[in-house]
Amino acid sequence: MTSHPNLSTARERARVPEDLTRLFVERANAGDAAGIAELYEPDAVMAYPPGGRTVGRDAIRALWERVLTHAPRFEPEEPLPTLVSGDIALTSTAPRDGAGARAQVVRRQPDGTWLRLLDQPEFTATD
Template sequence: MSVEEKAYKPEDLTRLFVERANKGDAAGVAELYEEEAVIAFPPGQLTVGRDAIRTLWERALASGPHFEPEPPLPTLISGDIALTSTPPKDGAGARAQVVRRQPDGTWLRVLDQPEFVSPSN
């Protein structure tokens, strides 16, 4: 881990993602994930492990996309595991992440579903 800000609450991860992604900081984004984390992206595929996640974000951020902060939905916490989610501004589907408290008290993403479309859409 670098000396970048860490997530001390599960909800911090979404804010830190937006800040780092908007700077084009793929390595910083990857640091928000555990070493063996899994992202359900690209669509229909899985990206596994922090190194692969960094590579994925290097490609995705190369075109300079801009991410807007999204207000978190209520976080569900059970011990050292939490489910975080945000509704996208377009109202289509949702984003969800399973995060885990680390030994130092910070939180990292374990499973990331960037977006899924609800059955009604």
């Protein structure tokens, strides 16, 4: 096994843009906030909480640490066709919860893997 000094653990990396959604669901259901954060670029922006923004990998990790304390269960969602232009791609899913489309802008990294740059999760508020 090759050592990756930049990774705290040997987590699977996204080889194609569509891998990011699957990896997110797997890590969220495992309660792995640090693993979720690794799916984002260091300066990524997530449109969450509703009406707000979470900026940067560290803030995204902290947000998911809080969210995952409630042990939410995430279900895989069918990806819509991915749009790719060079090293940038737009991924999206049609959410099962009726929240509208979830969309992410992702970027190919120098090693060929993909990370999220912008994330519009479109969560539905629950009362």
